[in-house]
Amino acid sequence: MSGKMSEITMKEISAKVREAGVVGAGGAGFPTHVKLSAQAETVIVNAAECEPLLKTDQQLAALYPEVLVKGLTLAMEATGASKGMVALKAKYKDTVAALEPWIKKRSNLELAIMPDIYPAGDEVITIWLTTGRRVPPGGIPLNIGVVVNNVQTLINVARAVEGIPVTTRTLTVTGAVKNPITVTVPIGTSIRDVFQLAGGVSKELAYINGGPMMGTLITDLSASVTKTTGGLIALPKDHMLIQRKQMTVDNILRIAKTVCEQCNFCTELCPRHMIGHELSPHKLIRAVNYKSIGDPLLITSALTCSECGVCEAYACPVGISPLRVNVALKAELRAQGIKYQGELGKEDPMAKHRLIPSSRLMDRLRLRPWYKEAPLSLEVYEPDEVNLKLQQHIGAPAVPVVKVGDVVRSGQLIGEIPAGALGAKVHASIDGTVTQITPQAITIRKGGAAK
Numbered sequence: 001m002s003g004k005m006s007e008i009t010m011k012e013i014s015a016k017v018r019e020a021g022v023v024g025a026g027g028a029g030f031p032t033h034v035k036l037s038a039q040a041e042t043v044i045v046n047a048a049e050c051e052p053l054l055k056t057d058q059q060l061a062a063l064y065p066e067v068l069v070k071g072l073t074l075a076m077e078a079t080g081a082s083k084g085m086v087a088l089k090a091k092y093k094d095t096v097a098a099l100e101p102w103i104k105k106r107s108n109l110e111l112a113i114m115p116d117i118y119p120a121g122d123e124v125i126t127i128w129l130t131t132g133r134r135v136p137p138g139g140i141p142l143n144i145g146v147v148v149n150n151v152q153t154l155i156n157v158a159r160a161v162e163g164i165p166v167t168t169r170t171l172t173v174t175g176a177v178k179n180p181i182t183v184t185v186p187i188g189t190s191i192r193d194v195f196q197l198a199g200g201v202s203k204e205l206a207y208i209n210g211g212p213m214m215g216t217l218i219t220d221l222s223a224s225v226t227k228t229t230g231g232l233i234a235l236p237k238d239h240m241l242i243q244r245k246q247m248t249v250d251n252i253l254r255i256a257k258t259v260c261e262q263c264n265f266c267t268e269l270c271p272r273h274m275i276g277h278e279l280s281p282h283k284l285i286r287a288v289n290y291k292s293i294g295d296p297l298l299i300t301s302a303l304t305c306s307e308c309g310v311c312e313a314y315a316c317p318v319g320i321s322p323l324r325v326n327v328a329l330k331a332e333l334r335a336q337g338i339k340y341q342g343e344l345g346k347e348d349p350m351a352k353h354r355l356i357p358s359s360r361l362m363d364r365l366r367l368r369p370w371y372k373e374a375p376l377s378l379e380v381y382e383p384d385e386v387n388l389k390l391q392q393h394i395g396a397p398a399v400p401v402v403k404v405g406d407v408v409r410s411g412q413l414i415g416e417i418p419a420g421a422l423g424a425k426v427h428a429s430i431d432g433t434v435t436q437i438t439p440q441a442i443t444i445r446k447g448g449a450a451k
């Protein structure tokens with residue numbers, strides 16, 4: 001890092017971030033240059049990493065505190081924010097110790113220590129825990145003057161300003177693997193290759209892309225790592241989390257109709273409900289079961305569900321998944337172009353007492369046998385081939401700017417944002433030759449003479 005931040009203007013920061021193809025690494029991949037083009041009062045680094053087993057952000061922040069703080073201050077500069085916070089848990093002692101000296105250098109930065117609860121990393125909850133402010137239902141943090149970025153995103157922002165595009169992803173590979181590890185791989189590396197780095201794959205195991213709570217089942221190990229791949233987890237096929245993720249929505253609805261006792265636990269423990277959002281999973285289950293909508297806002301409140309999984313994995317005593325019902329409702333509502341229009345209500349006075357301790361969640365999910373260190377390797381894996389998706393972000397897919405047979409260098413632009421569209425650029429992640437281009441992806445194989 002050259003440290004020339006004061007010489008760079010707000011517009012130049014977001015332009016460089018756009019050039020580098022930075023997207024929100026902790027979520028759905030919203031293009032970061034768009035986020036940084038807005039004006040905000042506060043920028044928060046979300047370093048909560050509250051999904052059990054994942055250990056990427058805490059280790060990256062401990063290893064690169066200066067780069068992370070530089071990314072934070074650049075984001076503050078770009079958005080005109082007067083305050084910067086790093087939100088993390090006290091139990092990340094090494095990370096706190098590494099960051100402290102860098103945070104203390106500037107009076108407008110602070111470490112915001114959060115309780116060890118789930119879902120501290122849901123940005124709406126992160127903001128509430130660190131600032132006491134509440135994002136309205138259906139709104140975004142910017143509605144209350146806040147921008148939230150995760151650790152890897154801001155490290156990528158700092159690198160972008162140095163002219164370094166996003167070509168790698170660091171992620172934890174853990175669970176029932178031989179050697180849990182946190183590795184850095186070129187984007188486009190196959191998931192099977194990444195599991196090989198942790199000891200290989202097995203027919204006895206099933207695989208999750210992301211954390212145990214919010215991750216999705218992997219159906220194809222040849223799929224590739226993207227800018228948003230949060231972690232990879234292996235678990236025995238008969239593990240409750242795998243069984244639950246395999247259930248169909250029809251099955252879930254059948255169970256809900258048969259056994260929902262309207263106990264209200266799912267709503268009492270719903271983090272969004274606690275902070276004053278209307279979302280009440282027990283009412284949604286009732287409405288779906290009896291096909292009675294009542295208040296029309298009720299069904300549309302499903303759109304405000306964060307999909308944190310508290311209702312299905314922790315709250316419901318009879319194994320119903322309001323989350324999956326909400327996901328199905330969201331798909332229908334979005335297809336009809338319906339938006340949620342409700343207001344922010346009162347915060348539950350008991351909210352802080354209802355938060356779920358991570359250790360209790362770990363026991364409930366029966367993950368204790370796999371709660372192990374996953375040390376960060378400093379080597380960057382070198383695959384023979386990468387398959388880079390043209391859409392690793394929210395918005396329009398990137399448009400290829402190379403052709404089959406082209407020899408490319410790591411970091412070279414291969415996918416451009418379509419004119420006038422929301423999107424993110426895609427860069428080659430290894431040196432090699434373009435061997436295939438489909439509407440979905442560009443494949444690069446190692447080898448070929450440089451031009």
Ligand code: SF4
Nearest residue numbers: 270305306308309311
């Ligand atoms: S997944 Fe369940 S607990 Fe989480 S926000 Fe949605 S309804 Fe609430």
Ligand code: SF4
Nearest residue numbers: 260262263264266316
């Ligand atoms: S916790 Fe389960 S049983 Fe209770 S109201 Fe919610 S879905 Fe129904």
